[in-house]
Amino acid sequence: MARINLEHIRHAYGAKPKSEADYALKEVHHEWNDGGAYALLGPSGCGKTTLLNIISGLINPSEGRILFDGTDVTHLTTQHRNIAQVFQFPVIYDTMTVYDNLAFPLRNRHVPEAEVDRRVKEIIEMIGLGGWAKKTARGLTADQKQKISLGRGLVRSDVSAILFDEPLTVIDPEMKWVLRSQIKRLHKQFAFTMVYVTHDQTEALTFADKVVVMYDGQIVQIGTPAELFERPRHTFVGYFIGSPGMNVMPAAIEGNRAAVGSESIALNFQPKIAHGAKTELGIRPEFITLGREGMPVAITKVEDIGRHKIVRARFADRPISIIVDEDGEIPAEPRVSFDPKAINIYADSWRVGEEA
Amino acid sequence: MEKTWNNKAWFMVLPVLVLVAFSAVIPLMTVVNYSVQDTFGNNEFFWAGTDWFLDVLESDRFWDALTRNLIFSAIILAIEIPLGIVIALNMPKKGIGVPICLVLMALPLLIPWNVVGTIWQVFGRVDIGLLGRTLASLGINYNYVQNPLDAWVTLIIMDVWHWTSLVVLLCYAGLVSIPDAYYQAAKIDGASRWSVFRYIQLPKMKRVLLIAFLLRFMDSFMIYTEPFVVTGGGPGNSTTFLSIDLVKMAIGQFDLGPAAALSIIYFLIILLLSWIFYTVMTTSDAQG
Numbered sequence: 001m002a003r004i005n006l007e008h009i010r011h012a013y014g015a016k017p018k019s020e021a022d023y024a025l026k027e028v029h030h031e032w033n034d035g036g037a038y039a040l041l042g043p044s045g046c047g048k049t050t051l052l053n054i055i056s057g058l059i060n061p062s063e064g065r066i067l068f069d070g071t072d073v074t075h076l077t078t079q080h081r082n083i084a085q086v087f088q089f090p091v092i093y094d095t096m097t098v099y100d101n102l103a104f105p106l107r108n109r110h111v112p113e114a115e116v117d118r119r120v121k122e123i124i125e126m127i128g129l130g131g132w133a134k135k136t137a138r139g140l141t142a143d144q145k146q147k148i149s150l151g152r153g154l155v156r157s158d159v160s161a162i163l164f165d166e167p168l169t170v171i172d173p174e175m176k177w178v179l180r181s182q183i184k185r186l187h188k189q190f191a192f193t194m195v196y197v198t199h200d201q202t203e204a205l206t207f208a209d210k211v212v213v214m215y216d217g218q219i220v221q222i223g224t225p226a227e228l229f230e231r232p233r234h235t236f237v238g239y240f241i242g243s244p245g246m247n248v249m250p251a252a253i254e255g256n257r258a259a260v261g262s263e264s265i266a267l268n269f270q271p272k273i274a275h276g277a278k279t280e281l282g283i284r285p286e287f288i289t290l291g292r293e294g295m296p297v298a299i300t301k302v303e304d305i306g307r308h309k310i311v312r313a314r315f316a317d318r319p320i321s322i323i324v325d326e327d328g329e330i331p332a333e334p335r336v337s338f339d340p341k342a343i344n345i346y347a348d349s350w351r352v353g354e355e356a
Numbered sequence: 357m358e359k360t361w362n363n364k365a366w367f368m369v370l371p372v373l374v375l376v377a378f379s380a381v382i383p384l385m386t387v388v389n390y391s392v393q394d395t396f397g398n399n400e401f402f403w404a405g406t407d408w409f410l411d412v413l414e415s416d417r418f419w420d421a422l423t424r425n426l427i428f429s430a431i432i433l434a435i436e437i438p439l440g441i442v443i444a445l446n447m448p449k450k451g452i453g454v455p456i457c458l459v460l461m462a463l464p465l466l467i468p469w470n471v472v473g474t475i476w477q478v479f480g481r482v483d484i485g486l487l488g489r490t491l492a493s494l495g496i497n498y499n500y501v502q503n504p505l506d507a508w509v510t511l512i513i514m515d516v517w518h519w520t521s522l523v524v525l526l527c528y529a530g531l532v533s534i535p536d537a538y539y540q541a542a543k544i545d546g547a548s549r550w551s552v553f554r555y556i557q558l559p560k561m562k563r564v565l566l567i568a569f570l571l572r573f574m575d576s577f578m579i580y581t582e583p584f585v586v587t588g589g590g591p592g593n594s595t596t597f598l599s600i601d602l603v604k605m606a607i608g609q610f611d612l613g614p615a616a617a618l619s620i621i622y623f624l625i626i627l628l629l630s631w632i633f634y635t636v637m638t639t640s641d642a643q644g
Contacts, residue, residue: 078543079543
């Protein structure tokens with residue numbers, strides 16, 4: 001178990017990066033607490049796998065240092081970093097039995113056979129492949145194979161951290177829940193540092209204590225699921241987290257009022273905006289009230305998704321989404337009001353604080 | 357779903373059947389025809405039954421040639437398969453080196469058999485050949501025309517030079533199909549270089565290796581052109597393989613009956629051995 005420090009890490013796949021755009025991973029400076037469960041969330045190609053591979057040592061960063069518990073491991077090989085990693089697609093050793101597959105990482109490290117047997121039996125029960133121990137791994141289904149990959153990551157008790165690279169992509173939905181809760185339980189039990197890459201927000205939000213949202217090679221926000229939901233630091237976080245995502249609309253800020261189209265909205269703070277910045281107002285569909293009072297909207301579509309309805313509408317000539325309770329009524333002349341506490345103001349896509 | 361029977365479909369395969377008949381079935385049946393009859397020309401045939409087969413099977417000439425074939429193929433496989441794997445493992449996986457290596461590897465495969473034979477026949481000559489003269493000037497007594505061992509060494513080196521590339525290319529194709537994640541997982545699992553080979557690379561190469569093994573076995577067992585050009589089956593009978601013997605019998609001595617019988621026996625041996633290899637290798641595959 002270890003605390004991981006990333007110090008000014010940058011990485012470019014090309015040999016000589018010239019501009020900022022050449023970096024697949026822009027500067028990352030961050031500490032991962034010992035025993036923390038982190039989710040790296042972001043769209044494909046945002047650099048999350050690159051960051052993960054830098055931690056595990058499969059990639060050497062172009063710049064910066066990595067410390068495990070204060071020791072510089074930047075130039076150590078993967079083997080010496082004592083990391084476990086589970087990949088997106090199952091990696092199994094076809095010719096070995098399920099048992100030998102799980103024992104492989106331990107035997108390579110010359111763990112005594114009695115200890116190997118104890119660990120492997122424990123893991124094999126945990127991943128629910130007890131009856132398959134003596135079978136060759138070749139004939140298994142994709143999710144059984146992925147369970148073996150997971151098992152190989154979990155079998156070593158002394159790892160500094162376990163990294164998961166979208167490990168549940170190939171697993172059936174119902175099995176996903178089971179495996180996810182098993183991983184979570186194991187994390188509680190053994191308190192290993194865990195970094196979990198995913199592009200599935202549900203997975204990230206249910207799984208991690210802290211979610212790290214990445215976008216275009218940089219970390220845009222690190223926070224608890226609630227923070228990401230209520231106070232997205234960047235409009236991307238607003239779009240990406242939540243279903244549907246946050247409504248973001250251009251707004252002119254004057255004092256403590258924001259003007260969207262011809263409507264003027266009162267804010268409960270006075271944002272400090274640098275001159276010339278592009279300003280936007282963001283509000284989540286959950287915090288918009290649809291009723292007979294407030295500002296006029298034109299409803300274009302209502303989607304009933306069970307527990308609530310999503311109302312698609314046009315407000316100040318821009319599309320917005322509103323979440324309405326299942327039995328909430330939709331008036332003939334609809335009007336909306338925004339919860340002032342839930343309004344976020346963005347300047348050049350970054351959230352403007354209340355301090356000013 | 358109901359199966360539809362449409363007998364018109366048979367017409368579609370007719371051209372292929374005709375082609376196969378002319379290219380394979382009819383010539384093969386002609387050989388069968390010769391093998392069970394005796395002829396003195398003028399298209400007069402006498403029934404000979406299994407006489408020719410018994411003649412062939414009772415002759416030392418046949419068994420000696422067969423032994424030479426088996427030894428030759430065994431040596432070829434023992435050298436080319438491991439050597440091919442080693443070279444494939446060490447070929448670059450990306451960059452400009454890949455096309456260069458692939459072209460270099462493919463070159464020997466593009467040379468016609470008799471040209472390969474001629475190249476080595478000249479190369480090894482003691483009077484004018486680069487290899488022969490160099491060895492002679494180093495004081496090594498090398499002469500493939502007189503010494504059976506030298507003749508064998510020459511033929512084996514020639515075949516290794518000519519055909520190892522095939523094994524390399526097949527293995528390389530198997531290797532590049534392994535996703536990076538496997539190597540990364542192996543690193544994380546702390547696998548040694550040998551473990552990576554044994555548990556990742558070898559299992560992934562198994563299928564192509566089976567093909568390489570069968571191709572190299574069949575080709576080396578049927579070798580004719582190169583020894584015919586280089587040694588002509590000599591010195592003595594030391595490099596007279598079944599194929600060379602067969603041609604001597606059929607064209608040289610015009611013993612069509614025994615030659616036909618030998619052809620069929622030869623064919624059956626290759627078929628049987630290939631089937632055995634295939635069965636053994638695929639059943640071990642199924643058991644893992």
